Amino acid sequence: MAFGFFKSRKERTSSEAPPAEEPLDETLPAELEPFQPEPAEGEIIWPDFPDDAPSEPEPPAAEPAPAAAPAKSSWTQRLKSGLSKTRTVLTTPVGELLGGHAKIDEALYEELETVLLSADVGVEATEYLLGALRGRVKRDKLTDSGQLRAALKDILSDLLAPLEQSLDTTTAKPFVIMLAGVNGAGKTTTIGKLAKRFQAEGKSVLLAAGDTFRAAAREQLTVWGDRNQVEVVGGQGNDPAAVIFDAVQSARARGIDIVLADTAGRLPTQLNLMEEIKKVRRVIQKADPTAPHEVLLVLDSNTGQNVLTQVKAFNDAVQVSGLVLTKLDGTAKGGTVAALAKRQPIPVRFIGIGEGLDDLQPFKVDEFVDALFGES
Numbered sequence: 001m002a003f004g005f006f007k008s009r010k011e012r013t014s015s016e017a018p019p020a021e022e023p024l025d026e027t028l029p030a031e032l033e034p035f036q037p038e039p040a041e042g043e044i045i046w047p048d049f050p051d052d053a054p055s056e057p058e059p060p061a062a063e064p065a066p067a068a069a070p071a072k073s074s075w076t077q078r079l080k081s082g083l084s085k086t087r088t089v090l091t092t093p094v095g096e097l098l099g100g101h102a103k104i105d106e107a108l109y110e111e112l113e114t115v116l117l118s119a120d121v122g123v124e125a126t127e128y129l130l131g132a133l134r135g136r137v138k139r140d141k142l143t144d145s146g147q148l149r150a151a152l153k154d155i156l157s158d159l160l161a162p163l164e165q166s167l168d169t170t171t172a173k174p175f176v177i178m179l180a181g182v183n184g185a186g187k188t189t190t191i192g193k194l195a196k197r198f199q200a201e202g203k204s205v206l207l208a209a210g211d212t213f214r215a216a217a218r219e220q221l222t223v224w225g226d227r228n229q230v231e232v233v234g235g236q237g238n239d240p241a242a243v244i245f246d247a248v249q250s251a252r253a254r255g256i257d258i259v260l261a262d263t264a265g266r267l268p269t270q271l272n273l274m275e276e277i278k279k280v281r282r283v284i285q286k287a288d289p290t291a292p293h294e295v296l297l298v299l300d301s302n303t304g305q306n307v308l309t310q311v312k313a314f315n316d317a318v319q320v321s322g323l324v325l326t327k328l329d330g331t332a333k334g335g336t337v338a339a340l341a342k343r344q345p346i347p348v349r350f351i352g353i354g355e356g357l358d359d360l361q362p363f364k365v366d367e368f369v370d371a372l373f374g375e376s
């Protein structure tokens, strides 16, 4: 029986066998034992938070407020600093570029093209943006470099607009969210951040530790877990589909609002593992025909144009309904979002701007574009 609370890290082996050769068992749901709810126990082990995450030891959001206001006001700062590389690439050169060009000419467009490409906007989206910019310059008879900058911001905002769609978790109960992505993209960290966020909205959350292939629990957040009563369903089972199936059943039995299902990292080229994640999705559907209600693909923003390949592969496999872009606080160049918007406009539900539990924000086009241009 795969159901159970996370074992302590000490009890788990960090070198569990890789899943690649494991046969897929399509009959799994029928074989599952009936769900037996287990009482909530005191000790809760949280998966995969780094030992040095700055905000881990901090009190939960519910703590009285002196820390809350600065955290909120620092969001723009963090986004800005997270996007600093893009801003360096995009803003400064654009500023210099426009400052150095009295008129809008071919040389300016060429330099702009280089700037956009170096910000990871990608060939396709860069061509689109420049084409639209030329059209706008002609249509509105723009001559001033300031106008050109405003026009580029406008066009970029329009391109990104379809990606801004917040996640509505009220359409089902339990609302089942499955996370997928390549190794190290930030899936497990994002689950912790989401759990905290949903709880702050007054929702009950159950976590399904569907990454059964490696020791997922890295840091024990006992105090936080106790206070917030988040359960982690997981255990010793080798079959991630079984674990998540159990979690969905459990959540339904207990009237839980949201299930967050973790999965192991996998590369699109690992066909066996891609088959396995398809199976996870199918098995979730057997537990609840309307689920999963959201399939979140977690993307490391440092990945550059390769995110396009990841989006396509995971979307083909498990029908991705939302994206999370992590690590925008690092050296990532936020232009990737424009590439995604052009090629595969799947909503970006959240962006990750740090390793801490509070470092997750909904994707807001205006803030994002302002940050990219250093204006927020």
Ligand SMILES: Nc1nc2c(ncn2[C@@H]2O[C@H](COP(=O)(O)OP(=O)(O)OP(=O)(O)O)[C@@H](O)[C@H]2O)c(=O)[nH]1
Binding pocket: 048, 049, 050, 181, 182, 183, 184, 185, 186, 187, 188, 189, 190, 211, 263, 264, 265, 266, 298, 326, 327, 328, 329, 330, 351, 352, 353, 354, 355, 359
């Ligand atoms: N700076 C920064 N680091 C992040 C962010 N999100 C995740 N990380 C870090 O990225 C590393 C990998 O995160 P995990 O959550 O373990 O990634 P995962 O996708 O679950 O990894 P696997 O389970 O191995 O596939 C950890 O060190 C996280 O702290 C983010 O938004 N910003």
Ligand SMILES: [Mg+2]
Binding pocket: 048, 187, 188, 189, 211, 216, 262, 263, 264, 265
């Ligand atoms: Mg993980």
